[in-house]
Amino acid sequence: MKYFIGTLVLLFSYGQLHAQHPEKKEPEVIIHKEYSGEEPRTPQATEVYEPVPPTVDPIAQNGAPSDAIILFDGSSLDAWVSSGDGEAADWDLNDDGSMTVKNRTGDIQTKQNFGSIQLHIEWRSPAEIQRDGQNRGNSGVFLNNLYEVQVLDNNDNDTYVNGQVGSIYKQHIPLAKASVPSGAWNTYDIIYHAPEFNEQGQKIKSGTMTVIHNGVLIQDHVEIKGTTPYIGWPKNPAHGKGPLRLQDHRDNSRVSYRNIWVREL
Ligand code: MG
Numbered sequence: 001m002k003y004f005i006g007t008l009v010l011l012f013s014y015g016q017l018h019a020q021h022p023e024k025k026e027p028e029v030i031i032h033k034e035y036s037g038e039e040p041r042t043p044q045a046t047e048v049y050e051p052v053p054p055t056v057d058p059i060a061q062n063g064a065p066s067d068a069i070i071l072f073d074g075s076s077l078d079a080w081v082s083s084g085d086g087e088a089a090d091w092d093l094n095d096d097g098s099m100t101v102k103n104r105t106g107d108i109q110t111k112q113n114f115g116s117i118q119l120h121i122e123w124r125s126p127a128e129i130q131r132d133g134q135n136r137g138n139s140g141v142f143l144n145n146l147y148e149v150q151v152l153d154n155n156d157n158d159t160y161v162n163g164q165v166g167s168i169y170k171q172h173i174p175l176a177k178a179s180v181p182s183g184a185w186n187t188y189d190i191i192y193h194a195p196e197f198n199e200q201g202q203k204i205k206s207g208t209m210t211v212i213h214n215g216v217l218i219q220d221h222v223e224i225k226g227t228t229p230y231i232g233w234p235k236n237p238a239h240g241k242g243p244l245r246l247q248d249h250r251d252n253s254r255v256s257y258r259n260i261w262v263r264e265l
Pocket of ligand 1: 138140151247249
């Protein structure tokens, strides 16, 4: 009896221990089943001819790809509206093919809604330095209207690193700071995959973001954990397609943009 009780106690303790520390699952081994069976012995046996990818002229539209939707080419702000009231976008259209944030007129956003996209956008912070930290050349590119890739003049201007230039604001520190000097044009090439939600409005697949800043990879397919608020945790409201939005930081940032196009994915 004594041994029986002793064994029970031992079994119970073992069970408790394992309940608290479940065994770590080994990663599943990946097997590519399409490459199993008898290995082909001729080069032709592994050559495929369809589906044929579409042909894209990479510079057909003044340097933008032939299948890109041009959102801003310097000629007008017709593709944009003011985020606050939906009226015509009020930012300054410049002679050099760029536009500049008009202070305190609010963010602007595209009339068209997008889901997953490849985005090309160029931006410039002013050469004349004003203020520092988050108040120097701050703007932002909001994918799907919700997820900000930070635009900031970080040259000789440190700030919190999860809010520096190229960060997914307060969520992902960039892999590098790849800015050109203040007053010069930066490029962002962004690949954004939208999150997915179930019928109850719960997120079932996170969105992802890849950002290349002036040719340098700074966000490598990172998981978007939700919205990118200034204060508080990221939130995950269910959403479908949404506009691309550009930020008026309301502190006379004088950030300019040019050459904006997207390819829907
Ligand atoms: Mg910003």
